[in-house]
Amino acid sequence: MKYDYQRAGRVSVAPMMDWTDRHCRYFHRLLSRHALLYTEMVTTGALIHGDVARHLQFNDQEHPVALQLGGSEPADLAHCAKFGEQWGYDEINLNCGCPSERVQRGTFGACLMAEPQLVADGVKAMLDVVSVPVTVKHRIGIDKGESYEFVRDFVGTVSEAGCNTFIVHARNAWLKGLSPKENREVPPLRYEMVHRLKREFPQLTIAINGGITTGEQVTAQLGELDGVMVGREAYHNPWWLASWDEAFFGAAAGEQTRESVESAMVDYMAAQATAHGRPWPTVARHMLGLRHGLPGARRWRQVWSDHKLKTLHPREVMALAHAPSPAGEGTTALPQPPVLAHA
Structure with a gap:
């Protein structure tokens, strides 16, 4: 090309x-x-x-x-x-x-x-x-x-x-x-x-x-x-x-949101794990700045950086990253992983 x-x-x-x-x-x-x-x-x-x-x-x-x-x-x-x-x-x-x-x-x-x-x-x-x-x-x-x-x-x-x-x-x-x-x-x-x-x-x-x-x-x-x-x-x-x-x-503005980009990356992480056995943290590290400057960004980064969650499906990790924090912003306390259905 x-x-x-x-x-x-x-x-x-x-x-x-x-x-x-x-x-x-x-x-x-x-x-x-x-x-x-x-x-x-x-x-x-x-x-x-x-x-x-x-x-x-x-x-x-x-x-x-x-x-x-x-x-x-x-x-x-x-x-x-x-x-x-x-x-x-x-x-x-x-x-x-x-x-x-x-x-x-x-x-x-x-x-x-x-x-x-x-x-x-x-x-x-x-x-x-x-x-x-x-x-x-x-x-x-x-x-x-x-x-x-x-x-x-x-x-x-x-x-x-x-x-x-x-x-x-x-x-x-x-x-x-x-x-x-x-x-x-x-x-x-x-x-x-x-x-x-x-x-x-x-x-x-x-x-x-x-x-x-x-x-x-x-x-x-x-x-x-x-x-x-x-x-x-x-x-x-x-x-x-x-x-x-x-x-x-000079192109039309994209319709993506931070959440839609994150979701697309989740799909990509899952595909990489299936095809190549690649754990999601090796991919997720590149998107840690996606919510830069937004409220809750620190905790969101903490979840996506937590290697203790690496056995979870990335869709579950995304749910955790967006769940309200019972311990408040800036802490490392995480809610329990939800049970999600996925292929």
């Missing part, structure tokens, strides 16, 4: 390690029909030497969905990009932004920004073997350098290899001295650097990532750029996604 990046990539959910697995993406797709969804980063080594199906299997409902690869060897990237296309992904994205030391030891992620020709070679190798778009996600710089010319030359070199789309995290990546979490918070955001890239490369699709948490911010960035990628706010406050189709894609 091919997609129009100018539409699907207009607003997207970022690749986030340990979070944006296929169960999370299924949940997010219930909330937005049009936003582009990304996998967690999958390394070329994991695909070449590991279980391809475990890493690449996804639900058909997730489209449009992009596979993010981590790697630096052009031949390996081409091999894995071909896997991605064969499995049905709509885009292959190369990670040139992750600052973790583990990723640096593999000579990929943000440290690749120092080797733009190697990135260009990898992009070309992938484009030579796939027909889906190949994109690059990167930072505006590495360590404490603030040179616009650095990121300009990186984008220029990689675009000459055929990459037309760049997703730019508007912070530097400090390769030493900061944790991945600190790298999302300590280096200053410099949106103007990304805006300048778009002005200098008007023919390229430029999307922005970093520190964007409100609809107003998304709208402002879309006035300057081609797309916006939202990270942790989309995960922690997922109900925001339910407004995206109308606000950013």
Whole structure:
């Protein structure tokens, strides 16, 4: 399935390690029909030497969905990009932004920004073997350098290899001295650097990532750029996604409610348990922000986080989560499970 990046990539959910697995993406797709969804980063080594199906299997409902690869060897990237296309992904994205030391030891992620020709070679190798778009996600710089010319030359070199789309995290990546979490918070955001890239490369699709948490911010960035990628706010406050189709894609507002989305996830959890023996908590963890900001949200999260209930059918857990609490809000006391009939 091919997609129009100018539409699907207009607003997207970022690749986030340990979070944006296929169960999370299924949940997010219930909330937005049009936003582009990304996998967690999958390394070329994991695909070449590991279980391809475990890493690449996804639900058909997730489209449009992009596979993010981590790697630096052009031949390996081409091999894995071909896997991605064969499995049905709509885009292959190369990670040139992750600052973790583990990723640096593999000579990929943000440290690749120092080797733009190697990135260009990898992009070309992938484009030579796939027909889906190949994109690059990167930072505006590495360590404490603030040179616009650095990121300009990186984008220029990689675009000459055929990459037309760049997703730019508007912070530097400090390769030493900061944790991945600190790298999302300590280096200053410099949106103007990304805006300048778009002005200098008007023919390229430029999307922005970093520190964007409100609809107003998304709208402002879309006035300057081609797309916006939202990270942790989309995960922690997922109900925001339910407004995206109308606000950013010009589509009719969805008719879903928080309860209908939760119920659909219950059906999905039950199907996963039947087909794969997967316990519901491994899926439910992704929807714990669904009632963010509502009265009773804390207790609702406590119920869905309670592994002592993992032997119950998820429909029973949902009933418990919505039952009045005799002990009051904020306590862990739970009512006795009701007896429900289910197949």
